[in-house]
Amino acid sequence: MSKKQIHLAAHFPGVNNTTVWSDxxxxxxxxxxxxxxxxxxxxxxxxxxxxxxxxxxxxxxxGKIHDLDVVGRPDTFTVLNALAAVTTHLGLGGTINTTxxxxxxxxxxxxxxxxxxxxxxxxxxxxxxxxxxxxxxRRGGFLQPEQRYDRAQQMLDAARELWLxxxxxxxxxxxQFDMVxxxxxxxxxxxxxxxxxxxxxxxxxxxxxxxxxxIFSRHGSTQAGQEFYRDLKGRMPAYGRKPDxxxxxxxxxxxxxxxxxxxxxxxxxIREAQVSPQTAIAFLExxxxxxxxxxxxxxxxxxxxxxxxxxxxxxxVRHEKDPLxxxxxxxxxxEAKGGLSIRELIIETTARQSFVGTPKQVAQEMDAYVxxxxxxxxxxxxxxxxxxxxxFVERVVPExxxxxxxxxxxxxxxxxxxxxxxxx
Amino acid sequence: xxxxxxxxxxxxxxHPRAAETAGVPPQALLTPAYHIGLAQLAAQAGADFLALxxxxxxxxxxxxxxxxARVAPVVPGTGLVPTVTTTHTEPFHLSKAVATLDLVSxxxxxxxxxxxxxxxxxxxxxxxxxxxxxxxxxEAAEAIEVVAALWDSWEDDAVVRDAATGRxxxxxxxxxxxxxxxxxxxxxxxxxxxxPQAHPLVVVRDEQDSLAVAxxxxxxxxxxxxxxxxxxxxxxxxxxxxxxAGREPDAVAVLLDVEILLATDESAxxxxxxxxxxxxASTLRVLGAPDALVDVIAERAVDGxxxxxxxxxxxxxxxxDEVAPRLLEKGLRLPxxxxxxxxxxxxxxxxxxxxxxxxx
Numbered sequence: 131m132s133k134k135q136i137h138l139a140a141h142f143p144g145v146n147n148t149t150v151w152s153d154x155x156x157x158x159x160x161x162x163x164x165x166x167x168x169x170x171x172x173x174x175x176x177x178x179x180x181x182x183x184x185x186x187x188x189x190x191x192x193g194k195i196h197d198l199d200v201v202g203r204p205d206t207f208t209v210l211n212a213l214a215a216v217t218t219h220l221g222l223g224g225t226i227n228t229t230x231x232x233x234x235x236x237x238x239x240x241x242x243x244x245x246x247x248x249x250x251x252x253x254x255x256x257x258x259x260x261x262x263x264x265x266x267x268r269r270g271g272f273l274q275p276e277q278r279y280d281r282a283q284q285m286l287d288a289a290r291e292l293w294l295x296x297x298x299x300x301x302x303x304x305x306q307f308d309m310v311x312x313x314x315x316x317x318x319x320x321x322x323x324x325x326x327x328x329x330x331x332x333x334x335x336x337x338x339x340x341x342x343x344x345i346f347s348r349h350g351s352t353q354a355g356q357e358f359y360r361d362l363k364g365r366m367p368a369y370g371r372k373p374d375x376x377x378x379x380x381x382x383x384x385x386x387x388x389x390x391x392x393x394x395x396x397x398x399x400i401r402e403a404q405v406s407p408q409t410a411i412a413f414l415e416x417x418x419x420x421x422x423x424x425x426x427x428x429x430x431x432x433x434x435x436x437x438x439x440x441x442x443x444x445x446x447v448r449h450e451k452d453p454l455x456x457x458x459x460x461x462x463x464x465e466a467k468g469g470l471s472i473r474e475l476i477i478e479t480t481a482r483q484s485f486v487g488t489p490k491q492v493a494q495e496m497d498a499y500v501x502x503x504x505x506x507x508x509x510x511x512x513x514x515x516x517x518x519x520x521x522f523v524e525r526v527v528p529e530x531x532x533x534x535x536x537x538x539x540x541x542x543x544x545x546x547x548x549x550x551x552x553x554x
Numbered sequence: 555x556x557x558x559x560x561x562x563x564x565x566x567x568x569h570p571r572a573a574e575t576a577g578v579p580p581q582a583l584l585t586p587a588y589h590i591g592l593a594q595l596a597a598q599a600g601a602d603f604l605a606l607x608x609x610x611x612x613x614x615x616x617x618x619x620x621x622x623a624r625v626a627p628v629v630p631g632t633g634l635v636p637t638v639t640t641t642h643t644e645p646f647h648l649s650k651a652v653a654t655l656d657l658v659s660x661x662x663x664x665x666x667x668x669x670x671x672x673x674x675x676x677x678x679x680x681x682x683x684x685x686x687x688x689x690x691x692x693e694a695a696e697a698i699e700v701v702a703a704l705w706d707s708w709e710d711d712a713v714v715r716d717a718a719t720g721r722x723x724x725x726x727x728x729x730x731x732x733x734x735x736x737x738x739x740x741x742x743x744x745x746x747x748x749x750p751q752a753h754p755l756v757v758v759r760d761e762q763d764s765l766a767v768a769x770x771x772x773x774x775x776x777x778x779x780x781x782x783x784x785x786x787x788x789x790x791x792x793x794x795x796x797x798x799a800g801r802e803p804d805a806v807a808v809l810l811d812v813e814i815l816l817a818t819d820e821s822a823x824x825x826x827x828x829x830x831x832x833x834x835a836s837t838l839r840v841l842g843a844p845d846a847l848v849d850v851i852a853e854r855a856v857d858g859x860x861x862x863x864x865x866x867x868x869x870x871x872x873x874x875d876e877v878a879p880r881l882l883e884k885g886l887r888l889p890x891x892x893x894x895x896x897x898x899x900x901x902x903x904x905x906x907x908x909x910x911x912x913x914x
Contacts (some may be wrong), residue, residue: 151715151722152715152717160657160746160747161657162627162657162658162660166627184745185745186646186745187741187745188728188743188745194725195723195725195728195743197721197722197723197724197725198720198721198722199722200722201722201723202708202713202723202745202746202747203745203746204650204653204654204657204658204746205647205650205651205653205654205746207617207619207620207623207651208619208620208623208650208651208654208655208657208658209623209654209658211619211620211621211623211624212623212624212626212627212658214586214624215586215623215624215625215626215627215628216627216628230644230647231644231647232642232679232681234610234642234678234679235610235642235643235679238610238617239617239620241616242616242617242620242621243620245584245585245616246586246589246616246620246621246624247624248586265739265740265741266646266740266741266742267644267646267738267740268644268737268738270739300678307680308677308680309677309678309679309680310677310678310680311612311674311675311677311678312612314612314613314614314615315584315615315616316584406720407720408719408720408721409720
């Protein structure tokens with residue numbers, strides 16, 4: 131039996147503090163030339179797909195536009211169509227919101243991308259319902275939070291019906307949508323675009339198990355990865371699906387060096403650049419719900435407790451539901467590590483799954499992770515635009531190939547081919 | 555002043571039986587190669603822009619912004635003007651799509667504004683019934699206003715990358731648009747920074763109830779008229795409306811749609827038309843030799859034309875091979891600067907930012 135193959139996707143570095151802008155090598159995250167360089171490099175590295183994230187309102191912190199992180203994004207569909215012109219095999223994936231779009235237009239846009247890219251489109255379905263984002267759209271905050279996945283499911287059902295209609299009359303009615311008409315485009319080269327899901331709640335996992343072709347997860351350690359992998363794939367048979375019909379890709383960073391210690395140093399340098407003194411305070415304020423600008427980022431955690439009712443950051447997903455418990459945990463952690471400063475603690479606690487080492491070590495660790503069924507591969511989140519993937523492609527990809535775990539050429543033209551998926 | 559030349563590329567051409575002469579199967583319309591070929595011909599013809607019609611009506615094809623974006627990186631030398639409707643779409647999405655087309659085309663983007671009139675289109679969205687043209691164009695005016703505000707919602711120098719303060723962006727240079735109108739409200743700012751042209755070229759067709767919107771917002775007005783005298787009269791009416799709206803009439807180019815089927819001589823063109831079958835003209839039509847179209851342009855009754863081939867890609871090929879060289883020879887067109895932005899081609903500067911100096 132041949133060895134389990136690793137799938138790689140590339141997250142274009144953009145809006146959030148993971149993207150380091152203070153490095154002399156940091157280029158523009160909005161110039162088209164940055165997208166071209168990044169995409170062509172991912173294609174040289176035989177990646178399954180490139181991925182663009184999206185947020186439909188600029189984040190705010192304490193009532194003002196958040197100014198510490200990289201911000202500003204071009205339109206997802208338009209960039210992906212333009213990238214189809216300068217690549218030949220690379221999949222082209224983007225986040226498109228299921229709440230602030232309508233299925234007829236969205237289905238046409240995705241079908242157009244899939245046709246114009248020769249079958250390389252992927253849709254990361256993101257649900258949101260916040261009135262904050264809604265202020266940029268016709269219907270405002272029209273959706274109740276508990277209806278998010280209902281709408282996402284109905285959106286997907288509606289879009290799928292349009293994509294696969296092939297000239298039949300559509301007469302679709304659900305809670306969210308009423309559509310009557312004939313969709314103007316035939317099924318696309320992939321049948322329809324590849325579907326990606328990333329919600330981690332129970333509802334999100336169920337939705338993923340039922341509908342997704344690929345899943346972005348954020349479970350770091352091998353054990354956490356394995357638990358998620360088992361859980362998610364275990365939910366699939368209930369929907370008549372086989373486990374290999376979903377590719378699970380945790381978000382992963384990396385730091386390379388000629389020696390392990392050099393890599394460790396590089397990794398630490400990147401983490402420090404990602405968490406500037408000001409960013410450390412802003413992160414703390416998110417949890418505390420208070421203005422902490424008077425605190426020294428190189429000093430200890432505040433004595434005052436978080437204000438559990440306050441929500442001072444908007445436009446960002448809040449993963450921590452109980453700020454008092456988080457504060458307690460962080461104080462214990464800072465203590466246990468010999469008295470971490472605020473910034474040191476934020477660097478510690480916001481770390482993602484990361485592979486740090488020589489190219490060979492990183493390749494071996496990644497391979498071990500995938501072979502242990504902690505994932506099917508990774509979505510890499512480089513810290514630099516546009517060159518953040520260069521060294522990985524040049525040095526780690528050949529090592530993965532030597533391990534027999536990574537393709538040496540694309541075997542087909544479409545993203546479904548890269549992911550080993552059947553046409554719907 | 556030389557004459558403007560735009561070309562429209564819709565499917566296999568405006569004639570309903572054009573597909574029979576295209577020389578490629580109908581599925582070609584779904585491939586990038588076909589659209590790249592058309593754009594290359596438009597660039598060869600020295601066209602100021604390629605208009606890409608689109609709608610949600612049955613029989614429409616691929617999304618026009620998508621086609622323009624797919625073509626932009628590989629075909630330099632011509633503007634790209636997709637139609638984007640304002641009736642069933644979100645102004646916020648629209649503003650960033652067109653701004654991003656401007657980004658990927660290095661300043662060659664435009665936007666032809668259109669409305670969706672039919673019950674059929676309304677039923678595909680299921681959100682609201684079809685409305686009369688006057689209402690649709692009032693909504694379109696709001697859409698253009700908010701889109702233009704979103705295009706300005708980032709000042710050009712908003713990104714500061716100031717390591718000393720840890721700030722990537724100067725939030726004083728990002729602006730809420732705080733638009734509230736009859737049809738929608740939009741908070742802003744855009745998620746997309748200001749584009750190379752800042753304001754991609756705005757194109758409006760003269761149609762029922764669109765005149766006020768064209769007068770207030772258009773950089774280019776497309777008109778239809780059966781002959782040059784009527785086209786000229788219409789141009790005068792539009793210029794008067796532009797002046798009434800408080801704008802300089804010379805800042806707006808009025809382009810006459812001219813349906814074309816050109817061949818070596820008039821009888822050959824006539825035969826080609828007879829083979830296709832009778833099809834009523836919706837504007838001035840030139841069936842004849844390339845010189846017949848050159849003569850129409852030379853009359854200077856309007857600021858230029860939008861050539862609408864009855865058949866594609868053949869109609870564009872004749873334009874590129876036969877008409878364009880004659881226009882240069884006669885001094886009716888000048889060789890285009892390939893690096894020029896679309897606004898530059900229309901003598902328009904990069905606009906000042908409406909929010910500059912204001913504080914959010």
